Amino acid sequence: MTTTTISEKTFFGHPRGLATLFFTEMWERFSYYGMRALLVLFMTAPIAIANPGLGYGAAKAGAVYGLYTSMVYLLALPGGWVADNLWGQRRAVFVGGCIIALGHFTMAGPLLGLPETPTFFAGLMFIVIGTGLLKPNVSTMVGELYPSAEAAGDDEEAHLRAEASGARRDAGFSIFYMGINLGAILGPFICGTLGENIQWHWGFSAAGFGMILGLIQYKRGDRYLGKVGYLPETESASVSRKSRTFYFVAGIVAAISALFAFLAIGGTLDVTLEGFATWMGYGILLLTILFFTYLIMSAVWVAGLLAVFVALVIALVPSLGTTVGGRYAIAAVLGLFIVMNVGFLAAGGEKVTTTKKRLMVIFWLFLMAAVFWSGFEQAGSSMNLFARDLTDRVFFGWEMPTTWLQNVNPIFIVVLAPVFGWLWTWLAQRDANPSIPLKFGLGLMGLAAGFFVISWGAAQATPEHPVTSAWLVVTYFLHTCGELALSPVGLSSMTKLAPKGRVGQMMGVWFIAAALGNLIAGLVAGRIETLPPDQLFQTVALIAGGAGVVALLVSRPVKRLMAGIE
Numbered sequence: 001m002t003t004t005t006i007s008e009k010t011f012f013g014h015p016r017g018l019a020t021l022f023f024t025e026m027w028e029r030f031s032y033y034g035m036r037a038l039l040v041l042f043m044t045a046p047i048a049i050a051n052p053g054l055g056y057g058a059a060k061a062g063a064v065y066g067l068y069t070s071m072v073y074l075l076a077l078p079g080g081w082v083a084d085n086l087w088g089q090r091r092a093v094f095v096g097g098c099i100i101a102l103g104h105f106t107m108a109g110p111l112l113g114l115p116e117t118p119t120f121f122a123g124l125m126f127i128v129i130g131t132g133l134l135k136p137n138v139s140t141m142v143g144e145l146y147p148s149a150e151a152a153g154d155d156e157e158a159h160l161r162a163e164a165s166g167a168r169r170d171a172g173f174s175i176f177y178m179g180i181n182l183g184a185i186l187g188p189f190i191c192g193t194l195g196e197n198i199q200w201h202w203g204f205s206a207a208g209f210g211m212i213l214g215l216i217q218y219k220r221g222d223r224y225l226g227k228v229g230y231l232p233e234t235e236s237a238s239v240s241r242k243s244r245t246f247y248f249v250a251g252i253v254a255a256i257s258a259l260f261a262f263l264a265i266g267g268t269l270d271v272t273l274e275g276f277a278t279w280m281g282y283g284i285l286l287l288t289i290l291f292f293t294y295l296i297m298s299a300v301w302v303a304g305l306l307a308v309f310v311a312l313v314i315a316l317v318p319s320l321g322t323t324v325g326g327r328y329a330i331a332a333v334l335g336l337f338i339v340m341n342v343g344f345l346a347a348g349g350e351k352v353t354t355t356k357k358r359l360m361v362i363f364w365l366f367l368m369a370a371v372f373w374s375g376f377e378q379a380g381s382s383m384n385l386f387a388r389d390l391t392d393r394v395f396f397g398w399e400m401p402t403t404w405l406q407n408v409n410p411i412f413i414v415v416l417a418p419v420f421g422w423l424w425t426w427l428a429q430r431d432a433n434p435s436i437p438l439k440f441g442l443g444l445m446g447l448a449a450g451f452f453v454i455s456w457g458a459a460q461a462t463p464e465h466p467v468t469s470a471w472l473v474v475t476y477f478l479h480t481c482g483e484l485a486l487s488p489v490g491l492s493s494m495t496k497l498a499p500k501g502r503v504g505q506m507m508g509v510w511f512i513a514a515a516l517g518n519l520i521a522g523l524v525a526g527r528i529e530t531l532p533p534d535q536l537f538q539t540v541a542l543i544a545g546g547a548g549v550v551a552l553l554v555s556r557p558v559k560r561l562m563a564g565i566e
Contacts, residue, residue, distance in 0.1 A: 014172045015145045017228060020221030022179040025138050027214025028097065029183030031104060031207035032072075032131065033410075034191025037403035040065050040381050040525075041388060042200045051199055054116065057387065059325035059526035063273040065381050066279070066522015068124050073133025073515035074284075077508045080140075082133065086243050089137040089144075090229030096133025097215045103127035104208030108201040123204070125544050136157050136511075137229075142176050143169065144228045167531035177417075184410035192403025274526065277324050281519045282330045285370075288512060292363045295499075296341065296356050328349045345561075357561040358497040361437070362506055364558055365493060366513045368440045371547045372486055373517025374524065375447045376479055379409060381525030383454065383472065386533055391469050405472055412480035420484040435564070436493045437555040439485045444548030446482025450475040451541030496565045 011019035043061035045053025056064070083092035103126030109119035146169040189206065195203020233240065286309060293302045309329055316325035341360050345352055384402065387393070393400040427433040434442065457471030491510050498506035528536050 012175060014168070016177065016224040017145050017221070018142065018172055018175065020218060020224055021138055021142050023177055023221075024093065024097070024214045024218045025176065026179040026183040026186075027210045027217075028100065028131075028134055028138070029180050030187040030190075030210040030214075031100060031183075031237040032127075032187070032377065033184040033406065034187030035107070035127070035204060035207040036069070036105060036380050037069070037188040037384070037406040038194045038195040038200060038203045040384050041351070041402060042195070044385065045200070048528060051196075053200060054120070057526075058382075058529035059274055062275040062381055062522045062524070062526030062528075064124075064522070065478055065525065067273070067277050067375055068128065069377065069380070070280075070284075070515040070519035071128045072131045072135070073511045073518065075128055076136040077132075079132035079134075080136040080504075080508075082246065083137040083140070086231075086239055088231040089141045090225065092133045092137045093141070093229070094215065094218060096125065096130045096135075096137070097218065098210055099126050099130030100134065101130075101208045101211040103130060103214065104211060105203050108205035108208065111199070111201045111205065111306065124447070139176075141225070141229045142173060145225075146172065164200065175223060176412065181410040181414050185407050185414075187407070188403040188406040189509050192401050192406065194306050196401045196403060275322060277519060277523055279326060281516060281523070282326050284512060284516045284519070285330055286333065286515075286518050288363075288366065288509070289333060292359060293337060293340075295502075296359050297344070301340070305333055305337065354563045355499045357563060357566070359499065361510060361558055361561050362494060362497050364554075365436070365440060365490065366546060368444060369486070369490055369510065369513035369552050370516045370520070371481040371544060372440075372447055373514050374445055374520035375451060375544045376483060378525055378540065379406065379479070381522055382528045382533070382536060383475070385525075385528060386454070386461075387469070387472055389463060390458065390533065391472060392467050393469060400469075405469060405476075408473055408476040409483075412477055413484070416480055416484055420481075420488075426454035435555060435559040436489050436547050436565075437551065437558040441484040441548050441551030441555055443486025444544050444551055446478050446485060448541045448545030448548055450478035450482070451537045451544060453478065455534045455537035455541055456539055458532075461533070493565075497562065551555075 010016060011022070040061050042053045043056040043064060044058060045051065045055070047053065047055040054061075079092065079096065083089045087095070103123045105121050105123075106126055107123030109123075110116050131231050187210070191203040191206045191210075193203075194206050195201075286306075290302050290305060293305055309332075312329035312332055313326060319325070320328065341363075345357075345360075384406070387400040387405045391402075391405070393402065393405075424433055453473040454471055457467045457475075461467040490513075491507065494506040494510045495503055524536070524540065531539075
């Protein structure tokens with residue numbers, strides 16, 4: 001890891017390079033959240049109106065939304081690998097930003113007479129790839145601005161400086177995250193207003209121009225980053241070898257993806273977007289279960305669980321259908337894996353190593369996080385449609401754009417994050433700070449409370465008599481409280497609990513939880529097409545609340561498995 005004292009100029013008392021990365025991330029989040037606020041609204045807007053959309057039903061739009069947002073998180077894993085092994089973070093961030101801008105401008109292609117559907121999906125693909133390169137690596141560069149114990153080696157004085165800068169690094173990340181939320185606030189205001197009130201594609205192009213502004217200031221502030229984000233020069237030989245392997249594998253993946261898309265569009269493969277998204281979710285969960293089975297038990301158990309899944313699919317799919325049969329199969333494998341772990345603990349007793357106990361905790365937190373994000377990320381899909389169709393947004397004769405309600409969550413984060421930070425510190429001073437598993441349970445209960453509120457409001461709403469936006473504001477307030485209880489400790493807990501040599505993999509598990517949650521969120525949102533909104537929101541509330549109750553009940557035994565990690 002490279003760490004450099006770059007310049008005497010500072011940014012709120014921090015290295016001047018923090019400003020460069022702050023505004024890069026701010027504009028990237030501006031483009032991401034600005035476009036995300038429009039995505040489902042554009043897909044579900046009728047074709048034959050003044051500002052036409054794609055005319056998709058909620059189910060298809062939800063599947064596209066879920067696939068898009070989940071792939072953003074999944075591609076952060078190869079994006080981080082490319083930066084660490086081939087390009088360095090500096091180049092990965094710039095190339096990623098260029099691809100993101102290309103994606104937004106591609107989505108705006110119909111302004112120049114280009115076809116609607118091909119440019120839409122090509123644009124989403126570019127944004128996914130670009131975000132995978134930029135998002136994980138800009139955060140890594142923030143950390144490299146400060147001295148680290150790893151970079152200090154055997155130098156005792158350097159170690160002391162690194163320890164002293166720990167709090168300063170945390171403060172630097174707090175400033176950096178303010179940039180994320182500032183971008184998340186500005187994006188829906190600007191892109192949303194242009195997209196809804198003028199033309200959808202003007203909103204998409206505004207997101208692209210935002211990313212261009214971020215790239216310009218990134219290059220202008222390049223000199224303040226010193227050597228941060230570059231690969232060590234000694235690795236040139238291994239980089240060349242890894243590059244050939246990477247581009248070969250990437251080419252194969254691209255060819256298979258293109259062939260699959262061609263066969264699906266041509267009708268050769270009888271597969272729907274909803275079906276593909278559903279089985280992608282099953283695959284993500286199955287691979288995660290098998291990965292933890294290998295780490296906790298052995299390859300023999302992996303083969304056994306995989307055989308059980310295949311046997312159940314063969315037995316259930318012919319009679320129940322691919323979606324329902326697959327759902328029962330993956331649920332059975334998940335339940336069996338949990339029972340196996342409980343049995344492993346009961347039979348092994350004290351012989352079960354601390355490392356394996358902590359891996360069990362990581363898997364449990366992965367499940368709870370996936371459930372949380374599957375509800376929380378309804379904000380851009382089902383709750384966005386509720387805001388458009390069943391919420392009264394008229395104030396003194398002026399109708400507020402639907403997308404502006406997407407700003408409520410980031411505004412609450414800016415306001416409440418210091419409050420929660422103070423609360424945890426105050427409780428810790430009194431030896432009453434909730435454990436990590438308990439905070440996850442509290443986060444899920446906050447999510448459930450929000451959905452109970454919005455289901456109550458939805459039960460009273462009709463297109464002729466929409467309800468006040470206060471229902472959504474209260475819901476987002478409760479969801480934000482849940483997010484602040486769960487999300488900040490999530491990634492931190494992965495690094496604390498991870499076995500030595502597997503920290504990167506466990507951080508990847510956190511991204512996979514977010515990917516799975518986003519995918520499920522899109523699929524669940526699609527049910528609003530056939531299910532009344534109040535019933536949909538109530539169902540989500542019951543699932544999140546049930547998971548929250550279970551998380552609270554088992555928080556003590558789960559904490560014991562953490563073996564002293566706080």
